[in-house]
Amino acid sequence: MDAIMTGLSFYGGLDEIGGNKIQVSSQDSSFFFDFGLAFSQANTYLSEFLQPRKANGILDFVALGLLPCLKGIYREDYLRHVGLHHTPQPAVDGVLISHSHVDHMSYVHHLREDIPLYLSEESYLILRALEETGAATFSEFLHLKKSFQLLPKVRGEGYTRKTIPVDREIHLTPPYQEFQVGDFQIQSAPVDHSLPGAAAYLAEDEDGMMVYTGDLRFHGRQPELTHQFVKKARKAQPTTLLCEGTRINSTGNTSEEDIQKKAEDVVNEFRGLVVVNYPVRDLDRLLTFYQVARNTDRQLVVSLKQAYILDLFQGRGYPELSEVLVYQPKRGWGMVSDDTYACQDDEWICSSDLDPELTRRDYRTWEREFLDQDYTINYRELQENPEDYIFRCDFFELKELIDIKPKNGIYLKSMTEPFDEQMEVNEDKVKSWLRLFNLPLLKGFHASGHANREEILDMIRKINPEEVYPIHTEGKEQFKVLEEDGIKVIYPTRI
Template sequence: MEFSFYGGVDEIGGNRIEVSSGDERIFLDFGTRFNVEGLYFEEFLRPRSFSSLGDLIELGALPKLRGIYREDLLRNMGLKFEDEPCASAVLLSHAHLDHAGALHHIRRDIPFYMTWESYLILKALEDTGTASNDFLHYRPKFHFTRKEKLVGNTTHKRSREKFERPVKILKPYCTEDAGDFSVTPAPVDHSIPGSCAYLIEGDDAVIYTGDLRFRGRRDHDSRRFVKNASRFSPNIMITEGTRIDQENSTFEDDIEERASAIASHHRGLVIVNYPIRDLDRFLTFYRAAVNSDRTLAVGLKQAYVLKLFEGLGYPSLDDLAVYIPRRGWGLISGDAFVCFDGEWIPASDLDEDYMIQDYRLWERDFLELDNTITYRDLQDEPSEYIFQCDYFEFNELIDIRPENAVYIKSKTEPFNEEMEIDAERERNWLRHFGIAQYNRFHSSGHAGRSDLIEMILDIEPEAIYPVHTRSREEFEVFRDEGIDVLVPETRK
């Protein structure tokens, strides 16, 4: 078996690993290389919509591969489209964008293998995001269809067809075929639901860890994986090493305890910022709210994710408050006035149908819930709530006008220039409203040095490929244990 690395080498994320045996091949993840894209692009300078594939290939953010990319994108560039796909499947380890973000570039006849939870996360990203987030569907670009009626000077219109991609939902430890390979998903603990490692059988026995940690809320999943991987007796192990140069971070229970103490003793609003797709972290702050006799108020995107995960062991929306922000014309506000038939009237006098138009279709399902709140509720009873507020929703503070509020940030620390700029803007918002900030309420989704070393020694592969790390040299310690350390090289 041969391994080709098109990302994830000497960088955090961007995993795109080709595993081949003869004419058969599969890919392990197909993520976005944020460090490469960040060299050329930012918020207002993006790949051109008509040439996103070509722009990314030109700049090295996507590899030059035959038989992997979409027909519509290739033909529009004047490039050849191969009749047969080059791979039997893409195995998705989890739904973070550094592992899944480039899936929408892949041709429609290559199936994606993933867990049910990963499917739900991608569905949430697709439904609440932009059209470029078509991970589970395929919308052909550069296609025209004939108009039923002649309107204007054209006889054709742009096609709006949408097709479901072939997705294989995997069950824990149930082996499936992917071409000539046998693949077995093994759930692991990480900072997003549905994360799994893979046990792959071909000419060799291969382990791919994806991203994982220990000592979190699903520690038992990671430890069960290690036991099964050890019995698998792998020849090759492709392992993440994000924190191989650092020790283990704070446990999830520690964050819950500290947040509970702050929320119990503080008299004003408690604002928290955590990754909304990290449902373990959501659970931490939900429990902190219960422990402090408060209600966790979540935003619409968090509510949408939780609605998809109903029945999978997480609190119901009925146990929370759903925060409804002002959108569009801001008609939900009791202070707004609008001109109706030439007369300025309070927006509250309008029929509800007018207010609904301020919201996207997926958001409207939440407007009629009995447990919705607005900025007025957070103004009137701030000590009743823990308020989930993402950095990109900080403009809500202008309406809320919090007094004597505290802010708990529960995300990874900035590790590049762009994140540092965002962090400074964040501090500006907090200073403007006089909000006290608590830092380092974070538990990494990645195993620290001692846990990684213990995992690899327990599994005892013949050789390892370190990926998803900037400290590959730290893996040299395994040579003394009789484990060969192989050097992956990024291919273009």
């Protein structure tokens, strides 16, 4: 099926973990599988405080090799602002988002709003949370805010700068229900991964069937999803399989059940504050530590951001908001307890005696709905009764330890190990914070979101495509063994 082979263009996801941007083309139409950030390429040039300039549109991203130089896919405001041509019609018929990790969807921000996005309902909810709660410059996923717009002043002469909100064209993809993208008939196939809503895709046109795995695993809380996908993909008799291989060099797995048992053993023997860091969008991991807290007579304390995500997922098998506690950090003037004062009419007044609305102004609109609730606590409670809590604290929340002042505590790391220079730098900073507060660092509480070598090869053999393209991997040579089974292994090159 040479038509499919020549219709694949790879702009990321090769010889690297993440950065998937794969264009599939027929004679008259095309679409992308994912449109994500490439960690390795970004970390070569950028850091937390060294980022591309919005004022330069897409030019910084293209110059650094982060975005492909393609016509007809980028937003008009970014193009025209720097004098580039904008085509009347989009050059692709859609982007299929496999899941809401940044290495698969982050650069959707730069796409024009009339390119339809196809994704699961759960992925939509996570993008909604990222868009609403995030502070990053480039985080317009579901809605585009047209920049560099001058509008007449309401009063007086002249113009004023404005951003104009525009809705993107969003299509939710129910499991295994066919939908049309250009010439292609497509089905979304739910799979298990380290956040809700991950999906593989089956795409068929007159030249044959193509399957894209996205990211998946068989050892999570819903392995039946991935097994069903494998059965459906095998039945479809695909010509081509685009297969992730993140852990193609790894054997063995750690499950959420393994983490829960190990954490319970540790926490049951400890009398003090338990601090844990796990990914904010990994609701399976939240569920794990919620169970750990329940089984050790503690309560799980989550951040405002995770409370927002959890609220969106109520009724989907995760804890109710009332079943966890939500931590209220200091914002602005920091008026969350009676040891902060404000000057009013030349008199210094305790925060607790001031109008509560003055405190609420320190918080963003989405945060305010979680304040003053029965489940909301602050550092005072953690300080006074540390043995009652498991406190989720990520890298950016370490400063809360200054207020909590843990006298006796432990830190459970439930994250992947660093795999780039910036992550190693951050890891060293975490260790410095832990030394400052005498918090022992305990590791081994992480379960990968990816299948291992044996599972990947077994999956490919069961699906039995004519050809397989290793993507999202640094171990593509490990796929070569499949040629003994009559499966052609193709190593594509990046455009």
